[in-house]
Amino acid sequence: MRTAVLLAVLLLASLPAFATDQKPAGDAQAILAQQAQIRSEALAGKGRYKDMAEAQRMVLFNHQDTITRLLQGVDNTSDLSENDKLAVFNAIEAVKAIVTKAEDERMVCVREKPLGSNRPERVCKTVAQRREEKLKADGAVRSTVTCQDGFNGGFCNN
Template sequence: MKFRVWALSLLLMAPVAFASVDRGVLQFESIRSQQTEIRAAVQAGSGRYKDMSVNARGELLAKQDHLFQLMQGKQSTQDLNEDQKTDVFNTLEWIEAAINKADDERMICERRPVLGSTRKERVCKTAGQMRAEREATRERLDNREVRQ
Protein backbone atom coordinates (compact mmCIF):
# COMPACT_ATOMS: atom_id res chain seq x y z
CA MET A 1 0.00 0.00 0.00
CA LYS A 2 2.84 2.39 0.83
CA PHE A 3 4.33 1.77 -2.63
CA ARG A 4 1.03 2.65 -4.30
CA VAL A 5 0.75 5.93 -2.41
CA TRP A 6 4.39 6.76 -3.16
CA ALA A 7 4.01 5.88 -6.87
CA LEU A 8 0.79 7.87 -7.12
CA SER A 9 2.35 10.93 -5.49
CA LEU A 10 5.33 10.62 -7.86
CA LEU A 11 2.99 10.49 -10.86
CA LEU A 12 1.09 13.53 -9.64
CA MET A 13 4.30 15.52 -9.13
CA ALA A 14 5.80 14.58 -12.52
CA PRO A 15 3.91 17.19 -14.56
CA VAL A 16 5.07 19.91 -12.19
CA ALA A 17 8.67 18.69 -12.23
CA PHE A 18 8.81 18.53 -16.01
CA ALA A 19 6.60 21.52 -16.82
CA SER A 20 9.60 23.62 -17.83
CA VAL A 21 10.99 20.93 -20.15
CA ASP A 22 9.77 21.16 -23.75
CA ARG A 23 9.94 17.71 -25.31
CA GLY A 24 10.29 19.19 -28.80
CA VAL A 25 13.47 21.07 -27.91
CA LEU A 26 16.85 19.46 -28.58
CA GLN A 27 19.79 20.59 -26.48
CA PHE A 28 22.85 21.03 -28.70
CA GLU A 29 25.37 20.18 -25.98
CA SER A 30 24.45 16.48 -26.09
CA ILE A 31 24.30 16.46 -29.89
CA ARG A 32 27.75 18.06 -30.13
CA SER A 33 29.15 15.51 -27.70
CA GLN A 34 27.65 12.55 -29.56
CA GLN A 35 28.71 13.83 -32.99
CA THR A 36 32.25 14.49 -31.73
CA GLU A 37 32.51 10.86 -30.56
CA ILE A 38 31.18 9.60 -33.90
CA ARG A 39 33.58 11.89 -35.77
CA ALA A 40 36.60 10.56 -33.88
CA ALA A 41 35.63 6.95 -34.62
CA VAL A 42 34.92 7.71 -38.30
CA GLN A 43 38.27 9.46 -38.74
CA ALA A 44 40.06 6.58 -37.01
CA GLY A 45 38.15 4.06 -39.12
CA SER A 46 37.49 1.97 -36.03
CA GLY A 47 34.56 0.02 -34.64
CA ARG A 48 31.44 0.05 -36.77
CA TYR A 49 33.12 2.49 -39.19
CA LYS A 50 36.03 0.25 -40.17
CA ASP A 51 34.19 -1.11 -43.22
CA MET A 52 32.80 2.26 -44.30
CA SER A 53 34.11 3.41 -47.67
CA VAL A 54 36.33 6.48 -47.94
CA ASN A 55 33.59 8.31 -49.88
CA ALA A 56 30.95 7.46 -47.27
CA ARG A 57 33.24 8.66 -44.49
CA GLY A 58 33.89 11.91 -46.33
CA GLU A 59 30.19 12.47 -46.90
CA LEU A 60 29.39 11.74 -43.25
CA LEU A 61 32.09 14.17 -42.08
CA ALA A 62 30.75 16.83 -44.47
CA LYS A 63 27.22 16.37 -43.05
CA GLN A 64 28.65 16.74 -39.55
CA ASP A 65 30.45 19.93 -40.59
CA HIS A 66 27.14 21.29 -41.87
CA LEU A 67 25.42 20.29 -38.60
CA PHE A 68 28.12 21.94 -36.47
CA GLN A 69 27.76 25.10 -38.56
CA LEU A 70 23.98 25.15 -38.00
CA MET A 71 24.48 24.74 -34.23
CA GLN A 72 27.31 27.26 -33.93
CA GLY A 73 26.61 29.82 -31.21
CA LYS A 74 23.27 28.22 -30.33
CA GLN A 75 22.19 26.25 -27.27
CA SER A 76 19.07 24.42 -28.50
CA THR A 77 16.58 24.17 -31.33
CA GLN A 78 14.68 27.07 -29.74
CA ASP A 79 17.42 29.32 -31.15
CA LEU A 80 16.64 28.24 -34.75
CA ASN A 81 13.97 29.24 -37.25
CA GLU A 82 11.67 26.55 -38.70
CA ASP A 83 13.78 25.93 -41.82
CA GLN A 84 16.92 25.54 -39.71
CA LYS A 85 15.14 23.11 -37.37
CA THR A 86 14.11 21.02 -40.36
CA ASP A 87 17.67 21.12 -41.70
CA VAL A 88 19.09 19.98 -38.33
CA PHE A 89 16.53 17.16 -38.13
CA ASN A 90 17.21 15.98 -41.69
CA THR A 91 20.98 16.09 -41.16
CA LEU A 92 20.77 14.09 -37.94
CA GLU A 93 18.52 11.54 -39.63
CA TRP A 94 20.94 11.28 -42.58
CA ILE A 95 23.87 10.66 -40.22
CA GLU A 96 21.93 8.02 -38.30
CA ALA A 97 20.89 6.26 -41.50
CA ALA A 98 24.47 6.29 -42.81
CA ILE A 99 25.76 4.82 -39.57
CA ASN A 100 23.04 2.15 -39.39
CA LYS A 101 23.04 1.50 -43.15
CA ALA A 102 19.28 2.04 -43.19
CA ASP A 103 18.78 4.73 -45.81
CA ASP A 104 15.17 3.75 -46.56
CA GLU A 105 14.27 4.20 -42.88
CA ARG A 106 15.73 7.72 -42.71
CA MET A 107 13.12 10.36 -41.93
CA ILE A 108 12.99 13.38 -44.23
CA CYS A 109 11.01 16.47 -43.35
CA GLU A 110 9.89 19.23 -45.68
CA ARG A 111 8.04 22.46 -45.08
CA ARG A 112 5.21 22.54 -47.63
CA PRO A 113 2.73 25.33 -48.27
CA VAL A 114 -0.84 24.64 -47.17
CA LEU A 115 -3.30 24.98 -50.05
CA GLY A 116 -5.32 28.18 -49.69
CA SER A 117 -3.07 29.60 -46.99
CA THR A 118 0.20 31.47 -46.63
CA ARG A 119 1.43 29.24 -43.84
CA LYS A 120 3.55 26.13 -44.20
CA GLU A 121 3.29 22.78 -42.51
CA ARG A 122 5.97 20.25 -41.70
CA VAL A 123 5.57 16.90 -43.49
CA CYS A 124 7.83 14.02 -42.45
CA LYS A 125 8.14 10.67 -44.21
CA THR A 126 10.80 7.99 -44.57
CA ALA A 127 13.05 8.02 -47.62
CA GLY A 128 11.42 4.75 -48.67
CA GLN A 129 7.92 6.25 -48.45
CA MET A 130 8.96 9.27 -50.52
CA ARG A 131 10.58 7.06 -53.15
CA ALA A 132 7.47 4.84 -53.30
CA GLU A 133 5.23 7.91 -53.73
CA ARG A 134 7.43 9.27 -56.54
CA GLU A 135 7.38 5.89 -58.29
CA ALA A 136 3.59 5.58 -57.92
CA THR A 137 3.09 9.09 -59.30
CA ARG A 138 5.43 8.39 -62.21
CA GLU A 139 3.58 5.14 -62.93
CA ARG A 140 0.18 6.91 -62.87
CA LEU A 141 1.48 9.55 -65.27
CA ASP A 142 2.92 6.90 -67.60
CA ASN A 143 -0.39 5.00 -67.58
CA ARG A 144 -2.29 8.20 -68.24
CA GLU A 145 -0.13 9.01 -71.27
CA VAL A 146 -0.64 5.51 -72.68
CA ARG A 147 -4.47 5.83 -72.43
CA GLN A 148 -4.57 9.18 -74.23
Protein backbone atom coordinates in the same frame (compact mmCIF):
# COMPACT_ATOMS: atom_id res chain seq x y z
CA MET B 1 -11.72 0.90 -17.29
CA ARG B 2 -9.43 -0.46 -14.55
CA THR B 3 -7.14 -1.92 -17.19
CA ALA B 4 -6.85 1.44 -18.94
CA VAL B 5 -5.97 3.20 -15.69
CA LEU B 6 -3.40 0.53 -14.82
CA LEU B 7 -1.88 0.78 -18.28
CA ALA B 8 -1.66 4.58 -17.98
CA VAL B 9 0.05 4.31 -14.57
CA LEU B 10 2.57 1.78 -15.89
CA LEU B 11 3.28 3.95 -18.93
CA LEU B 12 3.86 7.04 -16.80
CA ALA B 13 6.11 5.10 -14.43
CA SER B 14 8.29 3.94 -17.31
CA LEU B 15 8.78 7.42 -18.80
CA PRO B 16 11.61 8.60 -16.52
CA ALA B 17 13.65 5.48 -17.24
CA PHE B 18 13.19 5.97 -20.97
CA ALA B 19 13.97 9.68 -20.80
CA THR B 20 17.34 9.07 -19.15
CA ASP B 21 18.42 6.79 -21.98
CA GLN B 22 18.30 9.61 -24.52
CA LYS B 23 19.87 13.05 -24.69
CA PRO B 24 17.43 15.96 -24.93
CA ALA B 25 16.64 16.51 -28.60
CA GLY B 26 16.94 20.28 -28.30
CA ASP B 27 20.26 20.44 -26.43
CA ALA B 28 22.64 21.75 -29.09
CA GLN B 29 25.78 21.07 -27.06
CA ALA B 30 24.77 17.43 -26.50
CA ILE B 31 24.16 17.03 -30.23
CA LEU B 32 27.55 18.57 -31.04
CA ALA B 33 29.29 16.33 -28.49
CA GLN B 34 27.65 13.24 -29.97
CA GLN B 35 28.70 14.26 -33.49
CA ALA B 36 32.27 14.88 -32.30
CA GLN B 37 32.38 11.38 -30.82
CA ILE B 38 31.07 9.84 -34.05
CA ARG B 39 33.63 11.80 -36.07
CA SER B 40 36.58 10.72 -33.90
CA GLU B 41 35.52 7.07 -34.15
CA ALA B 42 35.05 7.36 -37.93
CA LEU B 43 38.45 9.04 -38.33
CA ALA B 44 40.05 6.25 -36.30
CA GLY B 45 38.31 3.67 -38.49
CA LYS B 46 37.39 1.51 -35.53
CA GLY B 47 34.28 -0.45 -34.61
CA ARG B 48 31.36 0.04 -36.96
CA TYR B 49 33.46 2.46 -39.04
CA LYS B 50 36.32 0.09 -39.85
CA ASP B 51 34.80 -1.06 -43.15
CA MET B 52 33.29 2.30 -44.13
CA ALA B 53 34.28 3.40 -47.63
CA GLU B 54 36.14 6.70 -47.85
CA ALA B 55 33.39 8.23 -50.01
CA GLN B 56 30.78 7.29 -47.40
CA ARG B 57 32.98 8.73 -44.65
CA MET B 58 33.16 12.05 -46.56
CA VAL B 59 29.35 12.14 -46.90
CA LEU B 60 29.12 11.54 -43.15
CA PHE B 61 31.54 14.39 -42.45
CA ASN B 62 29.64 16.74 -44.79
CA HIS B 63 26.42 16.14 -42.86
CA GLN B 64 28.27 16.66 -39.60
CA ASP B 65 29.72 19.93 -40.91
CA THR B 66 26.17 21.12 -41.61
CA ILE B 67 25.12 20.23 -38.06
CA THR B 68 28.15 21.99 -36.56
CA ARG B 69 27.68 25.12 -38.68
CA LEU B 70 24.01 25.46 -37.75
CA LEU B 71 24.44 24.71 -34.04
CA GLN B 72 27.58 26.78 -33.45
CA GLY B 73 26.83 29.26 -30.65
CA VAL B 74 23.30 27.88 -30.10
CA ASP B 75 22.13 26.54 -26.74
CA ASN B 76 18.92 24.89 -27.88
CA THR B 77 17.56 23.91 -31.28
CA SER B 78 14.38 25.83 -30.47
CA ASP B 79 16.48 29.00 -30.96
CA LEU B 80 16.90 28.15 -34.67
CA SER B 81 14.68 29.27 -37.53
CA GLU B 82 12.23 26.69 -38.81
CA ASN B 83 14.36 26.08 -41.93
CA ASP B 84 17.51 25.60 -39.83
CA LYS B 85 15.66 23.22 -37.49
CA LEU B 86 14.69 21.13 -40.52
CA ALA B 87 18.25 21.23 -41.88
CA VAL B 88 19.68 20.07 -38.54
CA PHE B 89 17.04 17.34 -38.23
CA ASN B 90 17.64 16.08 -41.76
CA ALA B 91 21.44 16.12 -41.30
CA ILE B 92 21.17 14.18 -38.01
CA GLU B 93 18.88 11.66 -39.71
CA ALA B 94 21.39 11.29 -42.56
CA VAL B 95 24.21 10.66 -40.07
CA LYS B 96 22.07 8.04 -38.29
CA ALA B 97 21.25 6.35 -41.60
CA ILE B 98 24.92 6.17 -42.55
CA VAL B 99 26.00 4.86 -39.16
CA THR B 100 23.21 2.25 -38.93
CA LYS B 101 23.22 1.46 -42.67
CA ALA B 102 19.46 2.02 -42.78
CA GLU B 103 18.91 4.53 -45.58
CA ASP B 104 15.31 3.45 -46.25
CA GLU B 105 14.33 4.24 -42.64
CA ARG B 106 15.90 7.72 -42.74
CA MET B 107 13.30 10.36 -42.00
CA VAL B 108 13.28 13.42 -44.28
CA CYS B 109 11.27 16.50 -43.33
CA VAL B 110 10.33 19.39 -45.60
CA ARG B 111 8.07 22.41 -45.32
CA GLU B 112 5.19 22.22 -47.76
CA LYS B 113 2.16 24.40 -48.34
CA PRO B 114 -0.95 22.23 -48.41
CA LEU B 115 -3.28 22.72 -51.34
CA GLY B 116 -5.46 25.75 -50.69
CA SER B 117 -3.29 27.18 -47.93
CA ASN B 118 -0.41 29.62 -47.69
CA ARG B 119 0.64 28.27 -44.32
CA PRO B 120 3.53 25.81 -44.66
CA GLU B 121 3.46 22.61 -42.63
CA ARG B 122 6.23 20.21 -41.69
CA VAL B 123 5.86 16.95 -43.60
CA CYS B 124 8.09 14.06 -42.54
CA LYS B 125 8.36 10.76 -44.39
CA THR B 126 10.94 8.02 -44.65
CA VAL B 127 13.07 7.64 -47.78
CA ALA B 128 11.17 4.44 -48.56
CA GLN B 129 7.79 6.22 -48.28
CA ARG B 130 8.97 9.04 -50.55
CA ARG B 131 10.28 6.56 -53.13
CA GLU B 132 6.97 4.63 -53.09
CA GLU B 133 4.96 7.84 -53.57
CA LYS B 134 7.20 8.88 -56.46
CA LEU B 135 6.81 5.48 -58.15
CA LYS B 136 3.03 5.67 -57.80
CA ALA B 137 2.95 9.23 -59.14
CA ASP B 138 5.23 8.33 -62.06
CA GLY B 139 3.00 5.37 -62.88
CA ALA B 140 -0.13 7.53 -62.78
CA VAL B 141 1.48 10.11 -65.07
CA ARG B 142 2.62 7.44 -67.53
CA SER B 143 -0.82 5.85 -67.72
CA THR B 144 -2.49 9.25 -68.17
CA VAL B 145 -0.11 10.28 -70.94
CA THR B 146 -0.50 6.92 -72.63
CA CYS B 147 -4.29 7.15 -72.61
CA GLN B 148 -4.39 10.77 -73.76
CA ASP B 149 -1.99 10.15 -76.62
CA GLY B 150 -3.98 7.19 -77.88
CA PHE B 151 -1.19 4.68 -77.25
CA ASN B 152 -3.27 2.77 -74.80
CA GLY B 153 -2.62 -0.78 -75.84
CA GLY B 154 -6.24 -1.54 -75.02
CA PHE B 155 -6.08 -0.45 -71.38
CA CYS B 156 -7.87 2.93 -71.50
CA ASN B 157 -11.62 3.43 -71.55
CA ASN B 158 -12.32 5.48 -74.69
